[in-house]
Amino acid sequence: MSENIAAIATPFGTGGISVIRISGKTAISEFNRIFKGPDLTKAKSHTVKYGHVISLDGNILDEVMVSVFRAPRSFTAEDTVEVATHGGVLVTQSVLNEILKLDVRAAMPGEFTQRAFLNGRIDLVEAESVMDLIEAQNESALKIANLGLSKKTSTLVEDLLNEVLDLIAKIEVNIDYPEYDDAVEMTNEIIRPVAIDLIKKFEKLIYHSQRNKLIKDGIDTAIIGRPNVGKSSLLNALIEEDKAIVTDISGTTRDLIEARLNLGGITLNLIDTAGIRKTDDIVESIGIDRSIEAIKRAQLVLLVLDQSNKLTKEDKELLELTKDKKRILIGNKSDLSKQIELEGLISISSLHQIGLEELEREIISKLSLTEIETQDFNYLSNERQISKIKEAKASMEDVVKGIDLEMPVDLILVDLTNSYYSLADILGKSYETSIIDQLFSKFCLGK
Ligand SMILES: Nc1nc2c(ncn2[C@@H]2O[C@H](COP(=O)(O)OP(=O)(O)OP(=O)(O)O)[C@@H](O)[C@H]2O)c(=O)[nH]1
Ligand SMILES: [Mg+2]
Known part of the structure; x- marks a missing residue:
């Protein structure tokens, strides 16, 4: 466990600074061999020193700030050095290469956190929260991760x-x-x-x-309906972007189109699907099979109906197919005419952006996520x-x-x-x- 490990801790690419982290029993004295500045082996824990990284053959590689953390008061509970280099890709890589010539090996992914766990500094829930924090897609997920980290x-x-x-x-x-x-x-x-x-x-x-x-990972939400009812138009209207192709030709969407939508701190993983109908077109029918799969996987179904026309046989089949799913019935094209009466039908026009706020409110209440704001995420x-x-x-x-x-x-x-x-x-x-x-x-x- 005492082996020294090192890795670049900041994202790959050019930036203001990059940080290289070294952890292990002799991390401080090893790095001190290529550091010109105050003697790091004498540095107190939680102090920052200014100096230069000098290659073993005597060349200046970079001007750096070095933070020293002594065991057990570090992330890994081991002696740790954090070297802030100038942010260039080459310069950071050359400092890391020089460090790896010392008695230090390259860290594996997650190894610093693994050491923190193995050294008893954090438990598994906290370790997993570190990953969750990094990957958080919305504010609620961030809150949850922080609570995990805060023990x-x-x-x-x-x-x-x-x-x-x-x-x-x-x-x-x-x-x-x-x-x-x-x-x-x-x-x-x-x-x-x-x-x-x-x-x-x-x-x-x-x-x-x-x-x-659900809050953390997002809610898989399938937009389904027969062709031409306005599913892709709805996706575009919700995300305020022209992501899916919209035409007046039935069977425009052939494949699943995914987009993320943030609704009051919750993420919906929206999936626009191919309109469902009987067809001889091979590509379209593969798309339809995928739509049916998407319905099965979905945690929420938005069933779109064209309310300027009476219910068709296909609409009725879809109503039957989704009756046991958590679903919202949407009557699109409210700007034309209203020929459908169904309990709970939310009337909207994707084209004219009418009724979308009510739809969003309905989604939140359907998922009973209204108390999210007040509930603690413990x-x-x-x-x-x-x-x-x-x-x-x-x-x-x-x-x-x-x-x-x-x-x-x-x-x-x-x-x-x-x-x-x-x-x-x-x-x-x-x-x-x-x-x-x-x-x-x-x-x-x-x-
Ligand atoms: N009048 C009116 N037309 C709409 C509305 N929403 C969509 N449309 C039109 O309906 C047609 C079909 O829209 P799409 O969004 O492509 O329909 P879709 O359900 O994705 O169709 P497929 O991909 O073929 O299954 C387009 O011409 C849209 O402009 C609306 O609210 N009102
Ligand atoms: Mg479409």
Whole structure:
């Protein structure tokens, strides 16, 4: 772990400055070998020094500012040097090349964060939040990532972990030390309500986490309808850009066209599709197959109807096909005439940009995302974390089933422990020893 690693930490390209980060046991003294300026090995932590990088054969490579961070007070919890070079691609690369001639190797992607995790500086949730922060596409996603980084999300999991651990510890004491007086007798009547309460907490966490995931990743929204109703016109109107081709010829759109739309801090991944109808045209029919696939995948469907005409057989088929999806019915071409009466139909004109605000409001309320602004984002946000909580919940449900079937307590303990490990996995912690620690700290059994 103490091997020195280095990488350019700023984006590739020409800029005002670039930063090269070096981390490892002898990072400071190694870099000091090619640094002309104050002796970095004597520099205090969190100080910045001015000097020059001099190649091993004596040439000046760049004028730099060097920040020194000493273990454990650095991102990786190791000695770290951050070298701010002049931002050119060549100059930065030549400084990095010189650093790599020292006892320093090139870092792998994510290796600095991995070290922070392995050195116990951050847990897995925080490590994943670092990536989320970098990749955040909207303000809500940024908020979620920052909460993950600020340990709030981890604390939430730690609290649940401690509740499960508490149950395990009490049961273990009963099994292993039946003669020990202080230990509360853990009958199934005592375990059951606590397990039920934990299941409810897991459920709440799963529900909010899945919503958070939607906010973070964007909501896949398919714009569908028969040909020529104005799907592409709607896409263009929503994103205020001429992205999709619009003509009065049926079957204009042949392939899926994707665009992102930010709606009150939430991202919609809009997908304009080929109009659905029976056709002998090979290209069009491939496009239509893709439309049907897009409907299946979509988390929200915008079904566009041309309300200047009566419902057609194709419209009715699409209404039937999407009846179980989260969907919004849109009556386009409101400027012409209104020949369709349908419950919940939002009347718009894409061509004349009428009714779009009402449509946007409807989308937000359909996704019940109105409370986003006020709700705190103290929840998990990625697939791995959510699937672990689901595992923890399933094991806890087995605990309750076991109790109802009057299984022996040591079998119930197996399910409880499984639930516990799923939670521990979220943080990437191994708790083998902490169960024992908890036992001893709670009951002083070591005396
Ligand atoms: N009057 C009127 N015409 C519209 C409106 N919206 C779209 N159109 C026209 O309807 C025609 C078809 O529009 P598109 O957006 O290409 O329709 P589409 O549903 O994407 O069609 P396909 O790609 O063929 O499936 C174009 O001539 C548009 O200008 C509207 O609100 N009012
Ligand atoms: Mg189209």
